[in-house]
Amino acid sequence: MYAKTILIVDDEPRSREGIKKTLESWSNGQFQILTAENAETAIDIMQNQKVNILITDIRMPKITGITMLKTMKDQKYLPVVIVISAYSEFEYAQEALRLGVINYLLKPISKKKLIEAVEDAIKIDKDKERADIISRVVDNKLIDATVTNESVREPIQKALLYIDKHLKEELTQRDVADHVYLNPSYFSVLFKEEIRLTFSEYIMRRRIQHAKNLLISTKLSITDIAEESGYKTAKYFIKIFKELEGKTPSAYRKTNNERAF
Numbered sequence: 712m713y714a715k716t717i718l719i720v721d722d723e724p725r726s727r728e729g730i731k732k733t734l735e736s737w738s739n740g741q742f743q744i745l746t747a748e749n750a751e752t753a754i755d756i757m758q759n760q761k762v763n764i765l766i767t768d769i770r771m772p773k774i775t776g777i778t779m780l781k782t783m784k785d786q787k788y789l790p791v792v793i794v795i796s797a798y799s800e801f802e803y804a805q806e807a808l809r810l811g812v813i814n815y816l817l818k819p820i821s822k823k824k825l826i827e828a829v830e831d832a833i834k835i836d837k838d839k840e841r842a843d844i845i846s847r848v849v850d851n852k853l854i855d856a857t858v859t860n861e862s863v864r865e866p867i868q869k870a871l872l873y874i875d876k877h878l879k880e881e882l883t884q885r886d887v888a889d890h891v892y893l894n895p896s897y898f899s900v901l902f903k904e905e906i907r908l909t910f911s912e913y914i915m916r917r918r919i920q921h922a923k924n925l926l927i928s929t930k931l932s933i934t935d936i937a938e939e940s941g942y943k944t945a946k947y948f949i950k951i952f953k954e955l956e957g958k959t960p961s962a963y964r965k966t967n968n969e970r971a972f
């Protein structure tokens with residue numbers, strides 16, 4: 712299983728194979744390196760599998776690199792893009808930047824510059840993946856609850872930190888109240904006043920958010936995810952998850968994996 716896929720698009724066989732050889736040597740088998748001799752083939756590849764990083768020439772017959780980038784944008788293919796060209800035309804570079812290209816390399820490309828550009832692209836791709844996961848697992852009620860965290864009173868801030876650190880464990884209102892040195896009844900009232908959720912609802916939503924993250928970002932079994940999220944049985948975890956998300960954990964994972972590709 713490759714960590715990421717890099718697609719090289721260039722109508723010049725020598726340039727295309729040279730870039731491929733350099734990246735294969737550098738990646739040491741970690742990344743899948745694919746090639747395409749034209750934009751049509753490249754788009755076909757992206758229709759069938761996820762491409763993380765695209766390295767493309769600008770001047771190609773029939774469909775230019777710029778036209779291909781516009782097509783990709785329309786079809787929601789969003790790899791991190793590096794453009795290569797034997798020409799330094801300002802208009803090409805400007806248009807490429809408008810289309811979200813992160814680097815514009817002039818041929819002949821040194822191995823050092825190519826590898827540096829790809830390493831930068833990998834970092835950007837990882838940041839995009841993290842942002843995508845966050846957008847998919849986010850719970851708006853939790854955002855509303857913590858968006859003014861700085862104005863939340865100190866005991867409740869400490870309670871939230873304690874909950875996050877002990878999410879896997881059994882968490883009772885009394886335990887958390889004791890941790891922040893408050894009477895449980897007073898803590899309950901204060902928590903709802905500050906967070907705008909009851910203690911039990913906050914715990915449930917926080918655990919399910921954690922589970923959603925694990926479902927998308929790991930291959931852990933549903934049983935293991937239930938345990939990691941603080942549920943004693945997978946059956947009860949599935950029941951709560953379905954009540955909150957409208958689908959089972961397995962269905963949620965399947966849907967989001969399909970969206971990723």
